[in-house]
Amino acid sequence: MQTLKKIGWEVLEYLRRGLTPFFIKLMFGMTMLAVLFIENIELRTILVVLLVAADGFLSFMLMRSAGEMAYKMKVVGQLRKENKPTGSAETAGAYRPCKEYRTYKGIIIGIVASLVAIVLVVVSGLTGSAGARVALMFVCGWAYVPVAAVYMIILSSTGMEVIPVSSVWYSFILIVIFIVLCEIGYILGGNKEKLRQFMLERSMQSVEKGKAARLQNKEQGQGAKRR
Secondary structure: OHHHHHHHHHHHHHHHHHHHHHHHHHHHHHHHHHHOOOOOHHHHHHHHHHHHHHHHHHHHHHHHHHHHHHHHHHHHHHHHHOOOOOHHHHHHOOOOHHHOOOOOHHHHHHHHHHHHHHHHHHHHHHHOOHHHHHHHHHHOHHHHHHHHHHHHHHHHHHOOOOOOHHHHHHHHHHHHHHHHHHHHHHHHHHHHHHHHHHHHHHHHHHHHHHHHHHHHHHHHHHHHHHO
């Protein structure tokens, strides 16, 4: 029962962490889709590139923040195991083991956030379903609209009439890039918090050493007076 409960909390935590980037990317995807209707090829291409870059940057920053918070949770967990006061680490929120930092979690969160896109790409690519491709453009436009934008440039120069169904497979390039960004951001965030915790510990040690030295000097001074 405890194992099932632990797994349940893990799943909920991944879903919770993946939900925010999913909705952010949903908004970016819908914006990209609107941009796709711009007739000026140069302007359309520039805007799509900027949106892709902004989406990637925001995803990276979001995951870096998640990595920082997760490492704080790891510190809280370690302090609890050692029966030590958690202090400022409690600002990370209510503690649960599933919230603790693990290096692989960035990848899993990225996959969870991309799960809908992955399913729609596979269904569209394997079945050739127009409905799945439309759903991909509306729900996960961030993964397909940039590909469609590139194909639209090709169409204008080659005279092709429609974007081939096989184009959806290129969406995996953007999906993989997003997952990699999630992992990098998560690890960098964890390392940033790890360094902060290290500096905090060193600072506390210096303070303790200073107090001990002052106390020792005081005791030595009192001993000298008695003599």
